[in-house]
Every structure is written in C-alpha cells, then in structure tokens.
Amino acid sequence: MSQNLQPLRRALLSVSDKTGLIELATALDAKGVELLSTGGTAKAIREAGLPVKDVSDITKFPEMMDGRVKTLHPMVHGGLLALRDNADHQAAMDEHGIGAIDLLVVNLYPFEATVAAGGDYETCIENIDIGGPAMIRAAAKNHGFVSVVVDVEDYDALLTELDANDGQTGMAFRQTLAQTAYARTGAYDAAVSTWMAGAIKQDAPRRKAIAGTLAQSLRYGENPHQSASFYTDGSTRPGVATAKQHQGKELSYNNINDTDAAFELVAEFDPADGPACAIIKHANPCGVARGATLAEAYQSAFDCDRTSAFGGIIALNQTLDGATAKQIVEIFTEVVIAPEVTDEAKEVFAAKKNLRLLTTGGLPDVRSAGQTWKQVSGGYLIQDRDNGFITESDLKVVTKRAPDAQELADLLLAWKIAKHVKSNAIVYVKDGATVGVGAGQMSRVDSTRIAARKSQDMAEVLGLAEPLTKGSVVASDAFFPFSDGLLTAAEAGATAVIQPGGSMRDDEVIAAADEAGLAMVFTGMRHFRH
Missing domain, CATH: 3.40.140.20 (AICAR transformylase, duplication domain)
Incomplete structure (x- = not known):
C-alpha cells in the first residue's frame, strides 16, 4: 500500500479531558491548521490566545438541549465523511458549502469515571456521549483521508507524523489511529451496556461486551511459542493490574497470573487481625501462614514447602519491612507484592536487581461483587467472583x-x-x-x-x-x-x-x-x- 499522504489543513477539537490540549492546539496553529471547536474546548483554546472557530458558526445552529445537540449536523459529518477523490462528494461539498475536516481530536464524556465515582442513574445517563462517538466513527471510517485521535497519549505521535511528512499524515498512521478509535468507542459502549445491565438488574443480558486497555506487550505467554499481552479493564481494585513496580524485570505472563493468585489469597486475611503471608507457585499456594510479625508469617509459610517456594511469588497483607525482606532474599523469588514497603526493605531488595517488587496501596475486598471470564471454544464462561465467606x-x-x-x-x-x-x-x-x-x-x-x-x-x-x-x-x-x-x-x-x-x-x-x-x-x- 502506498504511503498516501494527506495534508492536514482543518481540525476539529472537542475534548472532555483538556490535558495537553493547548500544547496540541498551539502546535497545529503553528503549522497553519485552521481550528474548529465546541463549548469548553473552544473557550480554553480562545483563552490561550489562539484563533478558533466555533462549530456553531459553520452549522448555523447554536448548541442546544444542554449541549446534547451541537455536532450532529451535515456541516460536520459531511466534512468528516466526504471522499476527497469522489467527484460527486466534492460537488455536494461545493453545493452546500461543506468544508473538509482533516483531523478530528475527541475524547469522550467521562462515563467510566462517573460510574466509578458512584454517580446515580440520571447522572450516569447524562454522561453518555453521543456526538463524540458519532464523529469518531465517521472519521475512522474515512481514514483514507481523515486522521482521528481519541487518546491524549497520541498527541505527540500526531505531531511527530506531521513533522516527518511536511504537515501530512500517512495511510499506515491513519489506519492505526482508526483502529484505536473504533476500539475506544467499542470499550465505551461496553462500559455503558455493562453498567446498565447492573443498574436494571439484568444478570444475563442477551449481549455482553468486554473491553480493555493495553498495559503491557509481553515477551511471550505461558510458553515462549505463545504471543501475549496484558490488558486492564479500568478497575480500581487493588492488585497486580494497579500495582506500582519499584524494581526488577518486566512481569511475564506467568508472573502476572501467579501474582494475582497470590494477592487475592492473602487478601483473605484482614491486616487488622495480624500479619499473613502467601507463597504461590504455578497459581497454587505452597505455603500460607499467619504470625505475630510479618517475618514470622513468612518463615512459617516458607517452612511448609521450601523446595516449591524457590522461584515463587510472595504476597503479604501488611507493609513489607526490612526484617522480612532480609529473609525473603535468602532464596530466589520472582515477585513480591504487598500493600506498602518501607525504605529499609527497598534497600534490601536493591541488591537483587531481578526481583520484582510491587505495591498496591491496599488490599482488594474479597467479599465484593464482580465477575470472572474464561474463554472456551466459541464463547465465554462468565460467573460471579467466588466471594463466598463463612464464619464460625x-x-x-x-x-x-x-x-x-x-x-x-x-x-x-x-x-x-x-x-x-x-x-x-x-x-x-x-x-x-x-x-x-x-x-x-x-x-x-x-x-x-x-x-x-x-x-x-x-x-x-x-x-x-x-x-x-x-x-x-x-x-x-x-x-x-x-x-x-x-x-x-x-x-x-x-x-x-x-x-x-x-x-x-x-x-x-x-x-x-x-x-x-x-x-x-x-x-x-x-x-x-x-
């Protein structure tokens, strides 16, 4: 496929997350790109002293219905969808005064964040974006001519592409952006449908969608001949997906799987009831113990099966201290995960460059609701997380x-x-x-x-x-x-x-x-x- 360079002359910017907006708008303006915008985005660009035209100026309609209707208009969608090499499309643009839009920069209403913050039903409904996904899908479909950016992380890549091609974008770059755009709208709709199923108490809706964001491309999967990636689902549940890695090599597929198993197990033990340690090998515990101190808990867990503990994963339910760290480094360990870690423990581990140290800031609630997914040939098995709990x-x-x-x-x-x-x-x-x-x-x-x-x-x-x-x-x-x-x-x-x-x-x-x-x-x- 040829590079198919397309010039970027006109851009529409409409973002909920304003991170990096002014820097991007400034760079585009410096390249001679005409800026169109809406609402708060236009205001921010204008206050930064940059020239910007309101979308309402080209649609000849004001934003209405509390902003629900502002970009759903032929002057916008015609500019995004028109095939530049189609004579009929060009004639329609000329007849109706539709200007081409070569770049769309949109990030969506913060629906996921609203749900995570505990928004009520009506608040969540109001944070479902309509115009944004419609424009994104239009621009992505017409990626032969239009670039669409939905993630702040891609702003720098866009500017680099423009610098490398004298203000133009290549087909391969636009294809990558389009794929990301469709994945974003798919994930957004998945979040909405999943939330709504819960809100109206549909345990098994007819259609179920899952989505994730790439956290890490892994060297390989369970075995070297298997390719693998790690995706996160946006959950704030403390664990391997949300952990901070302080040192050590990148986590492998098996590391992530085993570390998750270890941390979910140790979370069964409330830190208020005392220290606990779990040592995992191949997703199974080879030693678990409570103790008067974390070091004592670790030693008791280790003494259950010292052979299997070699090269294992260690999970702790309290802050990792220096005394426990000194015991841990006496044998080879792949990963240690704990809510927090002391500076002394960090110093002890610093001598073991390959040991991966993770902290999560807390423990997951093992009694909370949630679901697990397992792929089988031709489908998925979905069930409630096993949050079963018994007392005396x-x-x-x-x-x-x-x-x-x-x-x-x-x-x-x-x-x-x-x-x-x-x-x-x-x-x-x-x-x-x-x-x-x-x-x-x-x-x-x-x-x-x-x-x-x-x-x-x-x-x-x-x-x-x-x-x-x-x-x-x-x-x-x-x-x-x-x-x-x-x-x-x-x-x-x-x-x-x-x-x-x-x-x-x-x-x-x-x-x-x-x-x-x-x-x-x-x-x-x-x-x-x-």
Missing part, C-alpha cells in the same frame, strides 16, 4: 466430638486457603500455618496423600521426627464422596476436618470420622477452583 456461626458440627478452640481457628484458616487451591484441593493447617497442600489432582484421595507426603519430606528437611501434619486439621474444597480420603488424612495425623458436606455418603463419612476420633464440621459451601 456458619459451621455445623456433625461428629460426636466438636473441634477445640485451636482446631477451630485452624479449620477456618484452612478453609480460606482451600478456596484458592486448584481442585481437587486438600489443605493441612497447624498452629496458623499450612503444613501440607495437595492441589489439582483428579482424585481427592491423591490430593490428600500428596499433601501428607510433602509434609513428611519437609519434616525431614527441618529435622523433625514426625510429619508436619501430625496434630493438624484438614480442609477439603468439596465434599468427601467416600471415607477413604478422610481416613487418609487421619492416617497423616489430622485431628479435625472442615468440608462442605452434601455427599450421598455423608453418613458413612461421619461414621468413619467418629470411629477415628476426628472432629468434623460442614460448611454447606463448596469452593471448586478449576
């Missing part, structure tokens, strides 16, 4: 023996962790720390055995005579369909069990627990994680 009052003791106070505290901890372990999930906990995790097995019995075996291996590393699971409690993310998994946990040394219940063989499992002297509670809630 939700538990039903089903065995002859009830758990004691320590067992109960560990059972509730194990349950929180099991929610974040791939099914079939088994989690052993003792004294506020995981001592064995079995994840992602096709058989629940296998998950139980694997977790117990890993605790034996770790006991040998720590020089202990008994497996870590001796005297522990155990959580299962779904019910035990048979008593074999429960009895395997008992053989590993577990004394109490937490599980959803609901199996056809609950009576058989309860009887087996009683015979083994176990305390068992049912939650009535399942936490599959596939």
Whole structure:
C-alpha cells in the first residue's frame, strides 16, 4: 500500500479531558491548521490566545438541549465523511458549502469515571456521549483521508507524523489511529451496556461486551511459542493490574497470573487481625501462614514447602519491612507484592536487581461483587467472583466430638486457603500455618496423600521426627464422596476436618470420622477452583 499522504489543513477539537490540549492546539496553529471547536474546548483554546472557530458558526445552529445537540449536523459529518477523490462528494461539498475536516481530536464524556465515582442513574445517563462517538466513527471510517485521535497519549505521535511528512499524515498512521478509535468507542459502549445491565438488574443480558486497555506487550505467554499481552479493564481494585513496580524485570505472563493468585489469597486475611503471608507457585499456594510479625508469617509459610517456594511469588497483607525482606532474599523469588514497603526493605531488595517488587496501596475486598471470564471454544464462561465467606456461626458440627478452640481457628484458616487451591484441593493447617497442600489432582484421595507426603519430606528437611501434619486439621474444597480420603488424612495425623458436606455418603463419612476420633464440621459451601 502506498504511503498516501494527506495534508492536514482543518481540525476539529472537542475534548472532555483538556490535558495537553493547548500544547496540541498551539502546535497545529503553528503549522497553519485552521481550528474548529465546541463549548469548553473552544473557550480554553480562545483563552490561550489562539484563533478558533466555533462549530456553531459553520452549522448555523447554536448548541442546544444542554449541549446534547451541537455536532450532529451535515456541516460536520459531511466534512468528516466526504471522499476527497469522489467527484460527486466534492460537488455536494461545493453545493452546500461543506468544508473538509482533516483531523478530528475527541475524547469522550467521562462515563467510566462517573460510574466509578458512584454517580446515580440520571447522572450516569447524562454522561453518555453521543456526538463524540458519532464523529469518531465517521472519521475512522474515512481514514483514507481523515486522521482521528481519541487518546491524549497520541498527541505527540500526531505531531511527530506531521513533522516527518511536511504537515501530512500517512495511510499506515491513519489506519492505526482508526483502529484505536473504533476500539475506544467499542470499550465505551461496553462500559455503558455493562453498567446498565447492573443498574436494571439484568444478570444475563442477551449481549455482553468486554473491553480493555493495553498495559503491557509481553515477551511471550505461558510458553515462549505463545504471543501475549496484558490488558486492564479500568478497575480500581487493588492488585497486580494497579500495582506500582519499584524494581526488577518486566512481569511475564506467568508472573502476572501467579501474582494475582497470590494477592487475592492473602487478601483473605484482614491486616487488622495480624500479619499473613502467601507463597504461590504455578497459581497454587505452597505455603500460607499467619504470625505475630510479618517475618514470622513468612518463615512459617516458607517452612511448609521450601523446595516449591524457590522461584515463587510472595504476597503479604501488611507493609513489607526490612526484617522480612532480609529473609525473603535468602532464596530466589520472582515477585513480591504487598500493600506498602518501607525504605529499609527497598534497600534490601536493591541488591537483587531481578526481583520484582510491587505495591498496591491496599488490599482488594474479597467479599465484593464482580465477575470472572474464561474463554472456551466459541464463547465465554462468565460467573460471579467466588466471594463466598463463612464464619464460625456458619459451621455445623456433625461428629460426636466438636473441634477445640485451636482446631477451630485452624479449620477456618484452612478453609480460606482451600478456596484458592486448584481442585481437587486438600489443605493441612497447624498452629496458623499450612503444613501440607495437595492441589489439582483428579482424585481427592491423591490430593490428600500428596499433601501428607510433602509434609513428611519437609519434616525431614527441618529435622523433625514426625510429619508436619501430625496434630493438624484438614480442609477439603468439596465434599468427601467416600471415607477413604478422610481416613487418609487421619492416617497423616489430622485431628479435625472442615468440608462442605452434601455427599450421598455423608453418613458413612461421619461414621468413619467418629470411629477415628476426628472432629468434623460442614460448611454447606463448596469452593471448586478449576
């Protein structure tokens, strides 16, 4: 395709976000570009001492209906849509006095920001832009002749393009701008439709749209032969997407996935209730613990499975301090994420150039509503985020023996962790720390055995005579369909069990627990994680 350079003689600027507006208008004016504008944008340009013509001067209609109608006019859309090399189009322009518009610069009413700020229904409706998207789509369709800019980030690129081509733009540049423009109007409409579905309580609207903004082009995906990118959805939920990176290499696809899993897990632990640490490997926890200090929590989590912790992701629920940082750097770690970090901890990590340090400014609310999306062949699976939560009052003791106070505290901890372990999930906990995790097995019995075996291996590393699971409690993310998994946990040394219940063989499992002297509670809630 030829470069197809098009001169830029006339521009229409109409922006909600005035960032960089005067600098852009000044540069365009210096290049001899005639400026058209609307409302507040025209006022800002005029107050900067630059020549600008109001759109109402060319449409011969004033802005009306509180600004709802100002650019929806043939004098505007004809100037954007006319094919410059079409004789009939040119004749129509000449007959009706329509001037060509070579550049459109528009950013839309702040609908997303209005929703995020908690605007009521009518306020949100009033912040739905109509004229802006209409002009953007018109200009983008006619990108063979017209440049359309919808992001402040592209102002410099536009000026660079004009400088490089003596005040003209090339076809490839205009095509890129047009694609960005359509993506912006698509994302805008997606935001409106998603908000409206919630506002009118449509849980499953006939059509569902998703949108995102490129945050990072990744070197590759899960494997080097897969290309990948990271997009954000505009959410302010604290996490990897909103985090500040203080040091280290760029995050990889797997880093982002695992860091998200780690931070969502550690967010289960309210900082007001004390420090907590989660260590993640391949999206599964290999160690989770609470402690009197963050350093103690980290050490207890690390001692669950030191081998798997190597090259893992560490998430903390409180400010990362120097003492904890000194322990962390003793082994190789990919990413550390925490709400905040002290200067001392930063200094400790500075010696580990490749270690990625992220802070989020807070923890996500694990009980808040939200949705998760999963692509399948030919479509998407959409569900509510698993914000299920239980307290002691939700538990039903089903065995002859009830758990004691320590067992109960560990059972509730194990349950929180099991929610974040791939099914079939088994989690052993003792004294506020995981001592064995079995994840992602096709058989629940296998998950139980694997977790117990890993605790034996770790006991040998720590020089202990008994497996870590001796005297522990155990959580299962779904019910035990048979008593074999429960009895395997008992053989590993577990004394109490937490599980959803609901199996056809609950009576058989309860009887087996009683015979083994176990305390068992049912939650009535399942936490599959596939």
